[in-house]
Amino acid sequence: MIxxxxxxxxxxxxxxxxxxxxxxSVDVTPGxxxxxxxxxxxxxTTLLEILLGFSPPTSGNSALFGHDxxxxxxxxxxxxxxxPQQEELVNPITGTQLLLLTASLHRHWNPSLTSTxxxxxxxxxxxxxxxxxxxxxxxxxxxxxxxxxxxxxVLDEPAASLDPIARRQFLQQILEIAAxxxxxxxxSTHIVSDLERVANQIWIIRHGTLVWQGDLDALKESVVRLNxxxxxxxPASLGVSNVLSCRVEGPHATAVVSRWDGLPARDxxxxxxxxxxxxxxxxxxxxxxxxx
Amino acid sequence: MDKRSTQSAPRIFTLQPSSGIPIYRQLIDQVRRxxxxxxxxxxTELPSVREVAAEYTVNPTTISKAYGLLEGEGxxxxxxxxxxxxxxxxxxxGARPQRLKHLEAQIDAxxxxxxxxxxQAADLIGLIRKKMGEGS
Numbered sequence: 351m352i353x354x355x356x357x358x359x360x361x362x363x364x365x366x367x368x369x370x371x372x373x374x375s376v377d378v379t380p381g382x383x384x385x386x387x388x389x390x391x392x393x394x395t396t397l398l399e400i401l402l403g404f405s406p407p408t409s410g411n412s413a414l415f416g417h418d419x420x421x422x423x424x425x426x427x428x429x430x431x432x433x434p435q436q437e438e439l440v441n442p443i444t445g446t447q448l449l450l451l452t453a454s455l456h457r458h459w460n461p462s463l464t465s466t467x468x469x470x471x472x473x474x475x476x477x478x479x480x481x482x483x484x485x486x487x488x489x490x491x492x493x494x495x496x497x498x499x500x501x502x503x504v505l506d507e508p509a510a511s512l513d514p515i516a517r518r519q520f521l522q523q524i525l526e527i528a529a530x531x532x533x534x535x536x537x538s539t540h541i542v543s544d545l546e547r548v549a550n551q552i553w554i555i556r557h558g559t560l561v562w563q564g565d566l567d568a569l570k571e572s573v574v575r576l577n578x579x580x581x582x583x584x585p586a587s588l589g590v591s592n593v594l595s596c597r598v599e600g601p602h603a604t605a606v607v608s609r610w611d612g613l614p615a616r617d618x619x620x621x622x623x624x625x626x627x628x629x630x631x632x633x634x635x636x637x638x639x640x641x642x
Numbered sequence: 643m644d645k646r647s648t649q650s651a652p653r654i655f656t657l658q659p660s661s662g663i664p665i666y667r668q669l670i671d672q673v674r675r676x677x678x679x680x681x682x683x684x685x686t687e688l689p690s691v692r693e694v695a696a697e698y699t700v701n702p703t704t705i706s707k708a709y710g711l712l713e714g715e716g717x718x719x720x721x722x723x724x725x726x727x728x729x730x731x732x733x734x735x736g737a738r739p740q741r742l743k744h745l746e747a748q749i750d751a752x753x754x755x756x757x758x759x760x761x762q763a764a765d766l767i768g769l770i771r772k773k774m775g776e777g778s
Contacts, residue, residue, distance in 0.1 A: 521699050522699060525695050547700050550701045
């Protein structure tokens with residue numbers, strides 16, 4: 351699996367008696383934009399930190415570009431860009447000074463990219479960083495992670511304090527990276543609608559476990575809501591497999607099914623003598639259903 | 643980056659990322675319908691995968707999947723170094739049952755709504771004829 355940019359096997363993390371992550375195995379190949387979603391405290395940040403080698407797993411192992419995450423050589427670190435949830439910018443200097451400083455730490459740096467972006471994102475680079483707003487700081491933090499044109503860009507809640515225009519510009523930038531097809535983006539967010547736009551792969555984390563990992567399109571095609579209406583009372587058990595949630599009340603029933611085969615519901619209609627409407631669900635609905 | 647200043651062509655698709663229908667399916671359905679209705683004619687150039695991804699702020703993978711599948715269907719033609727174009731009208735674009743199959747989802751939805759409204763097929767047929775300009 352040399353092709354994998356990110357590769358983890360059976361990762362587990364326990365702090366004291368608390369299990370944060372359990373049995374997580376993932377692979378990410380170049381050109382993918384992976385969106386990580388989960389409730390607060392589901393383990394998103396911990397997972398990203400372990401993958402990046404900031405914190406060791408309790409069990410299992412993880413590698414970036416084929417090197418163990420915890421002992422990455424400098425040549426591999428140079429290929430990674432990271433935007434933490436809480437930006438850690440040095441306060442008393444200006445954005446321009448910080449950009450120069452960051453550029454000097456990298457062998458490769460694209461100053462025209464950072465100047466184009468700082469203009470487009472309206473980052474006031476001449477002001478001391480402590481005078482910037484939360485959104486401006488987040489944009490600057492993102493800019494610093496993009497300047498060396500990393501092959502792997504990891505972002506933890508990158509868009510949380512951005513206004514809608516800034517968020518859209520940021521998403522456009524991620525798509526520019528994705529369009530190169532050789533670079534990879536891994537980002538966690540609460541903003542499901544952003545994921546639906548830019549991610550092609552989704553990881554859904556629930557209580558430290560990955561409940562879905564794979565294609566966003568496939569997820570949308572496989573999780574559906576069946577709205578069932580009959581003239582006679584329906585049986586309490588509908589005899590449908592892979593049910594996530596189900597409610598039956600007299601002649602009406604609603605069931606959410608994972609791994610739906612995509613076929614029309616004719617068999618089910620005949621068996622139940624009912625009308626079955628197959629409804630596709632948005633990612634937000636799917637996310638809620640996976641937590642019901 | 644912000645592309646507004648450089649984009650000139652109007653949008654030809656309506657893509658809703660937060661719909662339950664995957665984006666590539668939305669795109670396929672729209673191209674099929676626009677070709678069927680003559681809104682997209684033989685030789686019409688389609689925007690590149692990259693252009694669609696940037697214009698609609700959606701992942702390019704799902705767009706290239708749609709284009710690939712449409713090409714496989716014979717609806718789109720790939721041209722080396724040039725934009726993809728709508729393929730020539732194929733007189734025998736599959737037998738009638740195959741062409742009807744494209745409408746299956748719409749027919750399912752229509753049939754379901756009709757049953758819920760307690761309508762018969764005969765009630766619909768006249769309306770469909772009229773809409774399709776076939777008189778009654």
